[in-house]
Structures are given as structure tokens and as C-alpha cells.
Amino acid sequence: MNTTAATPHSLSDPAGAGRFVTSQSLLSLDARHPFTGKSLIDAQDMHRTVMSGFLGWLDDGSPGPRSRMGVLSTWTIDLEKARLNLVVQASVPADWSRIPRAALARTPETLTVDRTFRIGDRVDFRAVVNPVRSVPPPAGSSPNTRGTRVPHTRPEYVKKWFVRRLQALGEPAVAPDGVTRIGADTDAERLAVRMLPRVSSPMTRKNLRIARAEIHGTLTVTDPETFVAALGQGVGHARAYSCGLILVR
Template sequence: MYLTRFRLNTARSGTRKLLSSPQAMHAAVLAGFPDLLPSDSDAPRVLWRVDRVSAAEVFLYVVSSGRPDYTHLVEQAGWPAAGTGWQTGEYAPFLEKLAAGDVWRFRLTANPVHSVRTKDGQETKVTAHVTWRHQADWLLQRQEAAGFRVARKPDGEEAPEGQETPDRYAQYELMVHDQRRLEFSKGKRNGSGKATRVRVNTATFDGRLEVTDPEALRRTLTAGLGRAKAYGCGLMTLAPVE
């Protein structure tokens, strides 16, 4: 496994095109793997995420089973004349060292959704969570199966079991931010001849976690969490606690 970081040159039109279309970014990410064919449904999952630190600092992160070649991205959205490109490192040594009880900072951009049924007898419909409280609940409900536990603040007071309180979320080392509604056209056309419109709601989670199941967390870090992975969702990364 490999973890790659690529700084995008926000002054270039190619970068603006990629940032405006998850479909285009997905294609650019996959183009870095010559042996990965778009028609291969059994190909290993490639996860990616865009982090916007500031207007001039935008980074693309990629987790993949193979080492990528992003020469084309440098030419389209980097600094070709500067001789700088991307950084790729082996991910497996880090993953193998994860142990229960470890504490890390984490970041995750995800597509928090749930299934609802508006009328009895109807099929359920996948619907996005749009409030930060519901988005936080989405993550907290998945933490155990994903191999971690979101840390609580040392001075936080636990709410009575089964009781919802306005400040319940303040107990966690968790911040939900950068909510976005992505809407773009896919290349394929529907029966009317119009391009298919795709709508994806995303949210970014920052916080601190404790490892509870190292093997499950390894799967989360390499296979992703949630839906819409082709559109920049699901990639969780860890960093040391300062």
C-alpha cells in the first residue's frame, strides 16, 4: 500500500477544472496507474481526498495498492518547471504498527447518508445528512465497526445514558466542518439525451481517536468509510497527536 500527497497549483486553470468536478478528479487520480483499467470492476479501490488548507494550499491525498505516476497531474495542475511533483511513501509499515490503545489525530471527508422510507410499503431511499449533529452521529455510529473510538475531552461530562442533551457533542474531540453539496454531470447520457446529474453531500471530520481494533482500522484506512468513494469520500488519514 502507498500513501501519496500532491500539492495542487491553485493558480492554474487545470486545477480549477479538477476541483470543480469530482468526476474529472477521479479520472485524473486513476490515470496515475497504467495497469488500472476503468473497465476492471475487480481492480483494487483507489481512495482520494482533497484538503483545502487555505486558498493557496490545496492538497490531494491518495491511498492505493500500487505506486502512482502523476506526471500528467504535474503538467495539468502542478509546477512543471519547478522540478517538484508529488510525494509517495510505503503505507504498510505504518499500518502494521497500529496497536490497540494508540491515540491519533484523524481527518476524514465522507458522504454521511441514511436510508429513509417516506411511505409504508415503499422502498427506502438514500438521503444525505445535512446538519452537523446528524453527520457527527453518522460517524459515532460507525466508529466501533471501523476499529476506533472518538476520544472524549478530559473535562467532558457524560450525558445520562439514553438522554440527548444540547451539549452532548461537545464531549468529543470532534469537529465537523466544510460541508459541501457537489453537483456535476457524468459523461453518460440518459434516455432524454441529457447528461446524468450527480449530487453528493460531503462533510469533513477532524478529531482525535483511540485505536480499539487495529485490524478493523487498517481496513478502514485502506478500503474507506462510507459511500461515494469515487468522488473523494471515505479516505481517513492519521497524524501524531501534538
């Protein structure tokens, strides 16, 4: 099937509500199976595993397939049960038949999310993010020299990274310093942050090492349209490597 895909639907109404419609897949994989093990030790292979559910929606070689289909993912590992639990979100339904049956701990579950958010709604959330800051190139560098992304490695700095993206009621969706906000606010003191192991890939460009942190707490919606956009597009960098997906309940 060759078609043009879009990001998850974001609809607003005069009453100030935002509607979020998307597809989510819940997968549980046997962590002892070689297929799963390779995805755990190679971030690029994990990316291929996630994207394998969406082959055929776009022509081969089409630019930006992940962002065009709104594909975001997050995963956790249960070492006691030897299970990799993977959540994949997209604007189109997934087909997981390409994953070896022996690697599946149970049949993948796909569900349609259709939620409407209004100002003042409170939701519990969890997100795994890639918290980085940009360091400008040294003085005297050529005009084409890019800055460097440096990861935050301490919970208090990760919390500050996330707080910059909060949006108080009445504030614009983009902060004065250019940071895109998430359409929700919270008491920063009640946010919980846990540093996670970095993921890497020896098969991609040099030094691909992705810092990760888990943030969870309760958000109050302040800008439904912006909040729905954040749910559909994710937050921060490394979204191709299972960072940025905001899960709410």
C-alpha cells in the first residue's frame, strides 16, 4: 500500500478542547531470544524492529518515514521475567507479522486511542526522554560548524530540562528561547526522575550513544491543542531511538 501518511490526528473545537486519535501497539518479547537480544544491545536494530511494523505505507526510500507516520516508541525490560515490553504509537495501524513468532512472549495487542482533552484536565504520565543541551562551537570555528549536544547525567538537571517545556496557563506554545512547550503544567517538585542506562549502536555513525531518563508525574492540561501535538509528535531528541513518547492515563 502506497499512500501519504500523516501524524496522529489533532482536532480542536471552539470550547477549547483537543482530540487525540492514534494507534498503539503493546508487544511483549522474549528477552532470551536472539532477535530480541539484538534489539536490546543495538539501538539501530531496535529502531528497525519498531519500523518493521509499518512497511508498505510509504514508497521505499521515502524521506522521513518515522515522522511522517508519527511513529514513536518506548520500552522497558523485565529482567526477572526475561521480557522486553515495547509500546509503539503511530498514525497508521501496525503489522507485526515480520517479528519471529518464537520471539513473541504473547500475541501483540493493538488498540485505538481516542481521547479529548480540555483545559484543567489532569493526567498521569510517563516519558523516557533524551535530555541534552546544546553547546555552541568554539570561537573561531567555521560558519558551518555545528554545536555539540551534551547529555544531562543528573536527575536535577533532567528535571530542569523538562520544566523548560512546561506551559503555564496563558503562555505561548513556544518559549522565548525557542523551546517548544507541551501544553501542560505541573508542580516540578512532584516530578520523579530516574536515570536509565544509555543505548548505543556499533553499526551506525561513530559515537552513537543516547542518554536516557524516565520522568513521571501528573500533568494539568493548559493548552489542549499544543498538548495533543506533544502526544503525537513526542518531546526532545532521539525519537527514532525510543525516546520522546509521552504516555498518559
